[in-house]
Amino acid sequence: MTRLAQPQAQQQVAPPPLDPPVRLLMGPGPSNPDPRVLAAMTANPVGHLDPYFVELMDQAMAALRRVFRTENHHTLPVSGTGSAALETIMLNLLESGDEALVAVLGYFGQRLAELARRAGARVRTIEVPAGEIVDPAAVDRALGQLPAKLVAFVHVETTTGACQPIAELAAVARRHNALVALDCVTSLGGMPIEIDAWGIDAAGSCTQKCLGAPPGLGPLTVGPRAMAAVRARKQKPATWYLDLSLLFQYWGEQRGTRTRAFHHTAPVAAIYGIHEALRLLLTEGLEARWSRHQAAHEALARGLDGLGLSLFTPPAHRCPTINVISVPPGLDEARVRNRLLEAGIEMGGGLGTLVGRVWRVGVMGYNAELATVERFLGALDQALRAEGWRA
């Protein structure tokens, strides 16, 4: 008689309790959230169709409009990170066979082009060397040769630290009757953005940089011209989760609508977080927040100069939020970053073509403070000395 093998005793292996290290996050993002935002996220959850929550959604939309500087009704935080907001733009505004033009300054420009391709568009790019920005005349020429339904720009290219003059670029695109899409992931809340005044049709951002909240939502605004293009689509977008028409059945197709159709279960704690982050931002004042970022950036640039380090990005294209530093020859950049991490501070390395050549330091949101910058500079000085480097 054969015997059935006894199943091996199932071991119940639970992970250890959570005990994350306390870090000062000075990389390209996430940056440290404001503790008041973290506290708000632990408030009692309510249902995602609860009248209290619906009221909160409306307040968050109104606050986001102020931060984007837009009257666009269609403004909401997408469930997902900044990439989700950008993907929402591409998948809704573009369809198979549409022409799109993307100005590429680095990795995130490439990413926008890839999103547009996946939306089925035929994508042309205008590419510039790392640190440089796109000349509006090049956009003019490209659109003169072949019109595009949509032209996409990255406001601040996080890999190179370069910031583009969006108002000028958008004006060129609009002259050619194209929709203008903007990635403002590394700028929203930290430096001037004027969605309506600059003529931007759709823009996407994140929560984990200058807004001072953890990652998890993608602030998005879509203007009337873009919504008209969405309504004129020949086919439904291939995405159900990021379908703008369905999202606004839940977020409210018109101001003041109280009846909301279930679409997906909103991440209630994340919405509490952005609500608090936007409340803090608007209490501080947008201009005051921009000035705080600028002051922190200038202090950082002075301090780096004192350490004998220089910024990679040409002065004319620099922005306050992300500071890209050239690694001096002969230094092992990863060892310097590791030393900082041992001191509890995260700094970013290079991405794409700049791997090994630069460090990236964010002064964003809650961390855009002089005392924080000084702490960072002190630790960087020590790490450089420990590596035997002298200016």
Ligand code: PLP
């Ligand atoms: N665009 C830019 C310019 C970024 O810096 C990032 C992320 O850092 C993204 C897009 C993607 O955003 P997320 O990581 O929030 O999805």
